[in-house]
Structure formats: structure tokens, C-alpha cells
Amino acid sequence: MKTGTTKLRIISLCPSATETAYALGLGPFMVGVSHQCDYPEAVASLPKLTSTWVVDEGDSGAIAEKVQANRDRWGTIYDVDEGLLSELKPDLILTQQVCKVCALPADVALEVAGRKLAGCQVIPFTANCLQDILDSIRALAYAADIRRQGEQLAEQIAETVSRVKERTSKVEPKRSFIMEWIEPLQNAGHWIPELMEAAGGREALANWDGRTRVSWEQVLDFSPEVILISPCGFDIPRTLQEIHKATSRPGWSKLPAVRIGAVFIGNGKVITRYAPRIKEVVRGLAHILHPEIFPQAPDPRLLSPLLRAPL
Known part of the structure; x- marks a missing residue:
């Protein structure tokens, strides 16, 4: 072949x-x-x-x-x-x-x-973790007889994540919660918590084996400092159509992330894909978690503050 x-x-x-x-x-x-x-x-x-x-x-x-x-x-x-x-x-x-x-x-x-x-x-x-994604890239490249291109792409992704992780290792991780579905409430899983932690977040509610349901009480108890709402398969305008279902939950306004304006809307057609654009995703996550060391804001079509999310 x-x-x-x-x-x-x-x-x-x-x-x-x-x-x-x-x-x-x-x-x-x-x-x-x-x-x-x-x-x-x-x-x-x-x-x-x-x-x-x-x-x-x-x-x-x-x-x-x-x-x-x-x-x-x-x-x-x-x-x-x-x-x-x-x-x-x-x-x-x-x-x-x-x-x-x-x-x-x-x-x-x-x-x-x-x-x-x-x-x-x-x-x-497969994409249970970052390594799975890199291995899938290599598997495709091997099957297509373009091993060098596969190795180069995998190394670029790994290096991007590694560089972000090196910089965030010097700061205190922030409690973070990724809402990957609104109703029923679900968190992110697989490789996404790994990216979030590399970007300087602490994903205590995450299930690394896959996306699972969580209770709103668990979120309130965790008291996240940064919230990312990024339903799987929804772009930002689609998510905004029912954002009220998230923001009207009891106790929402008391969450630290809400009080300090650290609630973001993410493009679920990018963030929940295990593809080469995870390079942009991990840099964007680092910005919303630690803008003091990652001042470059991502494309607003990828990640945007809730109050300034594009329609």
C-alpha cells in the first residue's frame, strides 16, 4: 500500500x-x-x-x-x-x-x-490518553507507508504539550471543571483531563476512563476556579442556545469561577476531538487557566469567555 x-x-x-x-x-x-x-x-x-x-x-x-x-x-x-x-x-x-x-x-x-x-x-x-492519540497517528502513517511524517506529527504534538506542562509546573494548579454535556450533566474524560492538567488545571472530578455523569452537588462541593462548558459536538453558538440550563442551576453564582469571571465556552467540535488540533487546545486551556504566563488568547471560535462568546 x-x-x-x-x-x-x-x-x-x-x-x-x-x-x-x-x-x-x-x-x-x-x-x-x-x-x-x-x-x-x-x-x-x-x-x-x-x-x-x-x-x-x-x-x-x-x-x-x-x-x-x-x-x-x-x-x-x-x-x-x-x-x-x-x-x-x-x-x-x-x-x-x-x-x-x-x-x-x-x-x-x-x-x-x-x-x-x-x-x-x-x-x-483510540484516545484514552495522549499516548493513544500519538500511537493512532503512527498507526495510520505506518499503514500508508509514510512513517516519517507520522513520527514528525506525533513529536510535534508531544513537544507542544510538554512545553506547556513545563511552564505550568511552576504555578499552583487551579481547580477546573469541564462540562462536556449539559443535561444530563457530564464531565470530560479520556485524554481531555490529561490536557487540562498539563495546562495547569486540577481535574478532581474527571474520569480518565471516559466521560461520566456527575451530580451538581459534586460540582458545588469541588468549587471549581475555572469552568469550561464544551458539550461534545456542539460549537459555541449551539452551546449558547441552552447556556441558561447551566447558569440557572442552584448555587451557580456562588462558584469561584463565576464570581471571578472564569467561565468559558469551548467549541466541542474541536476540543472533544483527538486530532492534531489538540496543540491549539492545550495552549488555549493554558491561557484560560494561567493567563499570566500564557497571555496569548486563543481563537474566539475555539475558546471564549462566557460574557464575550461570539454568536
């Missing part, structure tokens, strides 16, 4: 994997993506191989109920266009085994590929 020929045909069924493929220079070999893949802009013209039975209508609570109902009935919320998949004849399919809700799960992709595409290689991205 050589990228120097036109024989390599790649399909990505995971937005994070799609971003990684393009960052590695594999854009010319992409022949299809999932309906969720929206970055870079070049993916807009590619065939879409998935769809979902859960339409983004209603608030986060209604969406969560629809997701659970479909998973209970069908085992998944996604559908794959198997006919189109066969027509595109991929050599390589990129998928994920991080979350069964955020993108098509690896087991579904493997099952479909096993029935429809003899000899097609499936690479499932």
Missing part, C-alpha cells in the same frame, strides 16, 4: 481520524468520509457514508434521551451506506473505539468491512 500511487483509497468514518489523515498529507487519497466529518473544508465534497437516526433537534436533554432510546433498540445510532462503501472500494478504513455515541464504533465498521470488503484494513483510533 503506497501513497506514491493512485491505488491507496482511504475512507474515514471518524472526524478525528479524518483531521489526522489530512494533517499527514493524505487528503488526495480520501474517497469518502462520515456525515460528521467537517474539517478541513476539503471534506465537504467527498461522499458521505454514514447517517444518524438522532437528529440534532431540541436541547441536550432531549438529544440524550433519543440517543439512549436508539441504542436500547438498535444497539447503535448510526447507519452505514454499505452499497456506497462497496462502490468506493477502499484499501483503508479509519474508525474509532473511544465512544459508541460520538462516531461510528469500530466494531460496526469491522463487521461491515468483513462482509463487504475482503482485504480492506481497518484502523481504529
Whole structure:
């Protein structure tokens, strides 16, 4: 499988994997993506191989109920266009085994590929920690026979995180809470708490094994000094549509983060993706946690103070 020929045909069924493929220079070999893949802009013209039975209508609570109902009935919320998949004849399919809700799960992709595409290689991205992300980058680069590019990209990401961590190691960590879903209330998990801690936060409520529900009482008891509201898959304007559901909770105004104006809205289409843009994410997190040593504000479309969040 050589990228120097036109024989390599790649399909990505995971937005994070799609971003990684393009960052590695594999854009010319992409022949299809999932309906969720929206970055870079070049993916807009590619065939879409998935769809979902859960339409983004209603608030986060209604969406969560629809997701659970479909998973209970069908085992998944996604559908794959198997006919189109066969027509595109991929050599390589990129998928994920991080979350069964955020993108098509690896087991579904493997099952479909096993029935429809003899000899097609499936690479499932993982992201329980930063090292998993780096290993997934290397795995894709190895499969595409571009090992050097993979090593370079992985090293760039690791070096960025390491440099941020070195600077924040000299300051007191701040109690931080990432709200990755509004209703039901959920915190961030997997690699995100690791980035937050590298940026100088203390994520006592985080579950490093994955996103989990937390009670509002737990948040009040933790008394975070910095709050980041970044629901998975929501950009900033979408989050602002129901920000009142977070800010109207009892005791909200008494939280230290609220009193000092350290509540931020994050773009969940970037922050919750395990892709090369985590370099921008970790620098942005460092700014909202310790602006005195990271004065450069991030792009407001990535992270923005609640009171100045762009509409």
C-alpha cells in the first residue's frame, strides 16, 4: 500500500481520524468520509457514508434521551451506506473505539468491512490518553507507508504539550471543571483531563476512563476556579442556545469561577476531538487557566469567555 500511487483509497468514518489523515498529507487519497466529518473544508465534497437516526433537534436533554432510546433498540445510532462503501472500494478504513455515541464504533465498521470488503484494513483510533492519540497517528502513517511524517506529527504534538506542562509546573494548579454535556450533566474524560492538567488545571472530578455523569452537588462541593462548558459536538453558538440550563442551576453564582469571571465556552467540535488540533487546545486551556504566563488568547471560535462568546 503506497501513497506514491493512485491505488491507496482511504475512507474515514471518524472526524478525528479524518483531521489526522489530512494533517499527514493524505487528503488526495480520501474517497469518502462520515456525515460528521467537517474539517478541513476539503471534506465537504467527498461522499458521505454514514447517517444518524438522532437528529440534532431540541436541547441536550432531549438529544440524550433519543440517543439512549436508539441504542436500547438498535444497539447503535448510526447507519452505514454499505452499497456506497462497496462502490468506493477502499484499501483503508479509519474508525474509532473511544465512544459508541460520538462516531461510528469500530466494531460496526469491522463487521461491515468483513462482509463487504475482503482485504480492506481497518484502523481504529483510540484516545484514552495522549499516548493513544500519538500511537493512532503512527498507526495510520505506518499503514500508508509514510512513517516519517507520522513520527514528525506525533513529536510535534508531544513537544507542544510538554512545553506547556513545563511552564505550568511552576504555578499552583487551579481547580477546573469541564462540562462536556449539559443535561444530563457530564464531565470530560479520556485524554481531555490529561490536557487540562498539563495546562495547569486540577481535574478532581474527571474520569480518565471516559466521560461520566456527575451530580451538581459534586460540582458545588469541588468549587471549581475555572469552568469550561464544551458539550461534545456542539460549537459555541449551539452551546449558547441552552447556556441558561447551566447558569440557572442552584448555587451557580456562588462558584469561584463565576464570581471571578472564569467561565468559558469551548467549541466541542474541536476540543472533544483527538486530532492534531489538540496543540491549539492545550495552549488555549493554558491561557484560560494561567493567563499570566500564557497571555496569548486563543481563537474566539475555539475558546471564549462566557460574557464575550461570539454568536
